[in-house]
Amino acid sequence: xxxxxxxxxxxxxxxxxxxxxxxxxxxxxxxxxxxxxxxxxxxxxxxxxxxxxxxxxxxxxxxxxxxxxxxxxxxxxxxxxxxxxxxxxxxxxxxxxxxxxxxxxxxxxxxxxxxxxxxxxxxxxxxxxxxxxxxxxxxxxxxxxxxxxxxxxxxx
Numbered sequence: 473x474x475x476x477x478x479x480x481x482x483x484x485x486x487x488x489x490x491x492x493x494x495x496x497x498x499x500x501x502x503x504x505x506x507x508x509x510x511x512x513x514x515x516x517x518x519x520x521x522x523x524x525x526x527x528x529x530x531x532x533x534x535x536x537x538x539x540x541x542x543x544x545x546x547x548x549x550x551x552x553x554x555x556x557x558x559x560x561x562x563x564x565x566x567x568x569x570x571x572x573x574x575x576x577x578x579x580x581x582x583x584x585x586x587x588x589x590x591x592x593x594x595x596x597x598x599x600x601x602x603x604x605x606x607x608x609x610x611x612x613x614x615x616x617x618x619x620x621x622x623x624x625x626x627x628x
Contacts (some may be wrong), residue, residue, distance in 0.1 A: 481613075481627055482594040483543050483544070483545065483550075483621075484542065484543045484621075485539035485541065485542035485543070486536070486539060486540055486541045486542070486602075486606075486607040486608055486609055486614055487537070487538045487540045487541075487555075487605075487606075488534040488537075488540065488605060488607075488608055489497055489604060489608045492534065492605070493531050493534040494531075495607070496530050496531035496534065497527070497531040498593070499526070499527045499549050499604040500519075500524045500525075500527035500528040500531060501524075503520050503521075503523045503524035503527060504520075504521070504524045506520050507520035507521050507524065519569070521603055526534040526565050531597075533557065537555045537556065537557065538555065539553075539555060540554070540555055540590050540602060540606045540607060541553070541586075541602060541606070541614065542554075542555075542606060543617065543618065543621050543623070544562060546562060546564055547600070549564065549565060550565065550621040550622060550623055551563060551564045551565065551623075552568065552588065552590070552599055552623055554590075554599075554619070561592065561598075564590075565593075565622065565623055567590050567591045567592075567593075568588065568589070568590050568591075568623060568625060569590065569591065569597075569617055569625065570587070570588075570589040570627075571587070571588050571589075571615065571624045571625065572586075572587050572588070572615075572623060573585070573586060573587075573611060573612055573615050573622065574587050583603065583604070584603075584604075584610065584611045584612055585601050585602065585611055586601070586602040586603075586607070586611035586614055586615055587599065587600070587601050588600040588601075588602075
């Protein structure tokens, strides 16, 4: 469902912290300055430039996709609004097949990720995966908030 069909502002929302997005942008500026001012050889300038572009892309994505996840009210009931690269999608309670916490191995430890299985209006199945970086908060806390709002379907 397009974003403009939501009844009002989100009651709760999560996104990448603005401080992290700003740090990425500052890092990109530092890498550009390093490439131009440090007298690096051609391969060094190239690598610094690639790093700067990568940091700028990450900062732009983090700024563009705000909020990443929100609880909104649609037609009197709670729904999930997820912002991705192509825009914002709203999933009503009936569009959500499953929401769960899955622990993935990362750097020698298991990190919680929030998985949402949902159905687009055209019938396409979507798997949305959010980590701490995406949400700015522990995914288990977000899961609990979604559960309190009645958005987590019962497990089969």
